[in-house]
Amino acid sequence: MNIGQAAKASGVSSKMIRYYEQIGLIAPAHRSEAQYRTYEDADIHTLRFIRRARDLGFSVEQMKTLLALWHDRGRASGDVKAIALEHIAELDRKAAAIAAMTATLRHLASNCHGDDRPDCPILADFADAPPEADLPEVSARFGRANLG
Amino acid sequence: MNIGQAAKASGVSSKMIRYYEQIGLIAPAHRSEAQYRTYEDADIHTLRFIRRARDLGFSVEQMKTLLALWHDRGRASGDVKAIALEHIAELDRKAAAIAAMTATLRHLASNCHGDDRPDCPILADFADAPPEADLPEVSARFGRANLG
DNA sequence: GATAGACCTTCCCATCATGGGAAGGTCAAG
DNA sequence: CTTGACCTTCCCATGATGGGAAGGTCTATC
Structure with a gap:
């Protein structure tokens, strides 16, 4: 399977698959003779795991931990x-x-x-409106969330 | 007033004041002989307006429009x-x-x-979990919102 | 006056997850 | 053998914010 097929099968875009590989969230994919990345069913499984975690709002850092725990058969x-x-x-x-x-x-x-x-x-x-206190408990100050 | 005082008085950091000037959200500040930015009460008023809008989650683009409407005495x-x-x-x-x-x-x-x-x-x-449909009505897919 | 320290300036870089696009290589079907 | 769909790497952009360096200015104190 090339990266495009893997993207369709997992719901993670090709761009993001390469990115996740680059930052070490997933292991470097095997390569064909022409240096194309190739993916097995197990890789798709991992990508779907990531997709699911991402959909639930986990950060890449949290996903790293979750993946490690997933691969650790003896985890608590x-x-x-x-x-x-x-x-x-x-x-x-x-x-x-x-x-x-x-x-x-x-x-x-x-x-x-x-x-x-x-x-x-x-x-x-x-x-x-008077200037708000600088650091309220639950801050209403925050950047634009990209929940679009 | 220098930028530091303006920051304290408005609740907008010096960094952000310069940034807002750079992107054209606010007019370039007047400068002292030594090229220091100087701020009048009216400028502080504008900065507080911005701070308030930002606290309510408006984007810079939206704030541009809101500021224009604010300055337009005949707006609807x-x-x-x-x-x-x-x-x-x-x-x-x-x-x-x-x-x-x-x-x-x-x-x-x-x-x-x-x-x-x-x-x-x-x-x-x-x-x-099965891969989600790619574009659900209210997408659960989104990046990490920086609402920290 | 000189010096210390607090302030200011501009410029560059980082964040986080994601996509766009260019330049160039590969593969399969006609 | 060409066409088009794919792949590669590399660079750039997003939005709002902060960090920090290198260097200029101002003020208070000696």
């Missing part, structure tokens, strides 16, 4: 569960930050008549 | 509200994606005894 399930729980906690934090933002925005938007008149409580809030 | 509040509502919708999509992930993860984790035994339904799922 507690180790895996700990990573999962930590990740859940992180996702919950992100969800809370988003919920805080949408709550504020919904409030502001509901007070904005949203017609041709220039009067707008949303802009008024942006212009006059 | 409907234009502002539309941006806010679109942003709310996007945040809701992200929240839904996160909720889907946590639901799955919580389910898997609850079935994992999490002790010294190697048997682990989390890894079993990762290894055997």
Whole structure:
């Protein structure tokens, strides 16, 4: 199997397969005589594992650990569960930050008549809200999440 | 006021103030004889506006539009509200994606005894879950959101 | 005045996961 | 033997942010 077939079979793009190889998440693929990467069923299995973990929001670093645990027949399930729980906690934090933002925005938007008149409580809030404390517990400060 | 004071007064770091100037989100600051950027109260006001919008998760592009509307005395509040509502919708999509992930993860984790035994339904799922359809309606596929 | 230290400047690099695209090699079908 | 689909490597871009180096400026203290 060439990389294109492997990509289709696993749901991981060719680009990402090469990238994962480059950063050491997966072992270097075997090569054909012409230096084409070749993949066996076991490799596809690994790529699907990665795809699944990625879909669940795990970082490459976490996937490295999970793959290592997967390949370790004697691993403790507690180790895996700990990573999962930590990740859940992180996702919950992100969800809370988003919920805080949408709550504020919904409030502001509901007070904005949203017609041709220039009067707008949303802009008024942006212009006059006092500067937030620099490091709130659950920070509402964060970059644009690429959850698109 | 120098950039450091402006940063403290606005809650936007010096680095980001320079960056916002560079990408044209804010006008180039006036300069002292020694080429130091100087800031007036009106500039701080603008920076706080930006800080507030950023805290509510707006992208730089959206902030550009919001700033333009803010400076346009005759703008229609409907234009502002539309941006806010679109942003709310996007945040809701992200929240839904996160909720889907946590639901799955919580389910898997609850079935994992999490002790010294190697048997682990989390890894079993990762290894055997069928590849997802490539483009689900509310995609669970996304990069790591930097909502830290 | 001189010097120390806090500030400022520009410039480059890193993040994280992902894709785009160029230049060139390979393979299979017609 | 050509065409087109594939593969290779290499470089660049994203978005918002920070780190840090090399060098200039300002201010307070001796």
